[in-house]
Amino acid sequence: MPDSDVPMTAQDLLRVIADYQAVIAENRAYLIELDAAIGDADHGENLDRGMKAAVTRLAETDTPTPADVLKTVATALISKVGGAAGPLYGTAFLRAANAVTGKPELTGSDVAEVLRAGLTGLVARGKAEPGDKTMVDAWEPGVRAAERGVEQGRSMRDFLADAADAAEQGMLATIPLVARKGRASYLGDRSAGHQDPGATSSAMLFRVLATVVDHRV
Amino acid sequence: MPDSDVPMTAQDLLRVIADYQAVIAENRAYLIELDAAIGDADHGENLDRGMKAAVTRLAETDTPTPADVLKTVATALISKVGGAAGPLYGTAFLRAANAVTGKPELTGSDVAEVLRAGLTGLVARGKAEPGDKTMVDAWEPGVRAAERGVEQGRSMRDFLADAADAAEQGMLATIPLVARKGRASYLGDRSAGHQDPGATSSAMLFRVLATVVDHRV
């Protein structure tokens, strides 16, 4: 971690969640449309409901730690979303929270660990592998880019930007894939040619994270 | 009756029925369309089914009298059509048959009587008055024109042509009417602006009758 790097605070995370909620609300119809093509047309609705619940619950929390923020989001998602996205994102946030319990702020390597823990949770829950055309296809390259950045001593701002880029590339790379997990798998070969909705909402999360860190004063 | 007038034979009537069946088959879709606008889209289907049955049954009848022909058509319509048109046309043909029981051939005034008897049966059954937007609106002027022709000593060919013209005018005159009988009455004022399907199939019957007589050798 470069000394110049300012750690990520709970306030920063609250901003991430608030902005992600706004991004999801804005892209609700888009995510529904992606899901309509190869799923059941609810991914945008599900995440929108869940993120609104997360923001509402966070508003009721006083002076949280980073882990508190992540855990509140996790429980909101688990109890309000349902579908595949609820437990998957919920588990990701829960594992992310557990990875940094008690820490008042997160260093760059903490952040990379948080992301890795989220991905590990996602995979533990959903059993998807890279290339199955799921969220994992955005998370996996995103997390790896963050970890590489930490190893290379890049700043948090920089490696999160890399991670967001990588997640977006992973998202785009789902287009030609034939799905092997989730509802899209029912389509067989017909799932190819469509971008995975979960990978899309995941790439959005990585982008929000990078942007918030980038815009910190 | 002008002496020159050749009486109508059972053969002539068989030709009328055969031609009417063909006309109805040709106009099946048109009559369905008229009925779709202010009814339930089955008038063409109903009459087509009925006339086909009538022709089949007539093919099984040896050397019938005019009354036999009319009665066979009546029973075919009553037992094969259903809906409003079945009993109404059926009764018309039955009463028409009864009006000339036993006669080997029909003079001009017999023909006018046959038509009047049919109309009387129609009205007895359906209780419609002229202007109610029903078959009666074609039959009534048609029958009156035939009777007027007989009174005036016109030939069968001429007064049946008049009757067909009058029936067609009556049919067209149903367009602006608000229906008071049959399914079209359920539409209230919205029934105005549409031509009555039953009046249309009735005018076709008058026209076929005139044409067959006109084309006799």
Next chain:
Amino acid sequence: MKKIINDPSTAVDDALAGFGAAHPDLVQVHHDPNYVVRADAPVRGKVAVLAGGGSGHEPLHAGFVGPGMLDAAVPGPVFTSPTPDQIFAAIQAVDASLGTILLVKNYTGDVLNFETAAELAAAEDIEVEAVVIDDDVAVRDSLYTAGRRGVGGTVLAEKIVGAAAERGADLASLATLCRRVNANVRSMGMALTPCTVPHAGKPTFELGDNEMEIGIGIHGEPGRERLPLEPANAIVERLLAPVVEDLPFGSGDRTLLFVNGMGGTPLMELYVAYAHAEKVLAQRGIGVERRLVGNYVTSLEMQGMSITLLRLDDEMLDLWDAPVQTAALRWGR
């Protein structure tokens, strides 16, 4: 036209064959002429209850054949009344010498064909009584018109009269009971989409994406007026108001509330409508004591619904609750 059929000209026959095959414990299906009778017909010692009309309204009427309801159903072609000899054949199949009551929906075709059938039966010394059902308040009634249509109220009449017949009521009292049910029941319907009569091949009318048709019957016919689509609660109020005012239903009345789908309406929507209908009635002091929600009197695949309200007395209520065993309605034993 998108339908799971083989041919428009065989659809009714094919469906009847399937109905018979699917419910061998309940019914026997007779072809040419087409009619459906109870598996144990004719049932000795009771008046037979018969109903019929055009096809396309399923489960009406064949779905209501069985102990406690109809002895026979006589289906015509789609939206076309059956013929007199067809009806007469069904009467002969179920009549057990105590007479047969004919429940006839008020349409010119149905009335004329059942009338003729009744004459045929009378000529054979079979006692018959025809009672006409005309519960649709969308249609203005008058001596000079075809009068009101028979719609949702028909199911309620068939159930109540069927139960009374099962208990041994005689023909005259069944006719009186049926007229009492008819005098106390009112309905009104609406459509979101038209339907396509198989032999016609295209929809009977067109409706814009934001339009609904109010005051429809059950033959895919256009209704009395076309309006912009409204939320469910507003639609419910629009249908209920004329129903309640016509009889009129009043505070303290005990009722059966029947929210009926037109064939293509998902249950979710019918229950959304039901929830509000019961509330609106409660506000007027009208108590709902019995309910029926589902696609029972339909117009092929039409989306839409009708609301039927029946004012109950003790006898009707008791007969409604009596056991019934049919393909579409079953309870008790």
Next chain:
Amino acid sequence: MKKIINDPSTAVDDALAGFGAAHPDLVQVHHDPNYVVRADAPVRGKVAVLAGGGSGHEPLHAGFVGPGMLDAAVPGPVFTSPTPDQIFAAIQAVDASLGTILLVKNYTGDVLNFETAAELAAAEDIEVEAVVIDDDVAVRDSLYTAGRRGVGGTVLAEKIVGAAAERGADLASLATLCRRVNANVRSMGMALTPCTVPHAGKPTFELGDNEMEIGIGIHGEPGRERLPLEPANAIVERLLAPVVEDLPFGSGDRTLLFVNGMGGTPLMELYVAYAHAEKVLAQRGIGVERRLVGNYVTSLEMQGMSITLLRLDDEMLDLWDAPVQTAALRWGR
């Protein structure tokens, strides 16, 4: 979008309220979290039977709550699995200390949420067993995929397991029975039209006037292939072939044949299909001993159907015939 609803965001809640109001004798509806339980829940002395999943499949599952079938149904938003705490609350409401069996349709979301609910229950010392239903042969199964979907077979499992629970079977034998039903049931579906998820506001897919979608599930999702529309008999054969070959069903098998409508399919069409399905099976020497025909496992207003075939043994047959009293299935007493 044409629906009888007030607002996409309240449609499920409004429908549940209506469902509760319409069936007060059978169910109690709980809101926030949403679940439906038997009117007499928790029923002492029996294992509770619970099923759930996204809404939009009505009457599944709430329509099957009542004596002889489900103790609880847990509806999520439209086409979205319910959440773990919602499921857990329903478990708590019906569990009577003999444990609860959870019937779960095989979708990633459902499996994950029910899994979590089961963990929550275990943490409170409530014994639960989750059994996954995956009867859809349209989906290729493999260790590396999400596996087959649960579709029409679900109703049959709910009925049979529900009847066994009513008779006092313990949790372990109910789970074994449920797995046996699942191992002997296969389904395949098709659509004539798509459906519109209320919050999406437009159809999930588009189909040409002369096209049908084969191998659909029950979430308005596109199927495995799109083909030109065919006559009913050809469609039936197309659906039945993979169903029969998969198990495989063979000559001498005794079966229950279930022709299911997708929500907007008129009964006439389902019976047309039923007639031919039974014939095709007879030609293969497969005997149909029980039948179910109707819109039971639906996708909102979608038009289309699925065919489900269950190989019966004596116990399953006896349990199928056992009394059931629910909004959507009723017989016996």
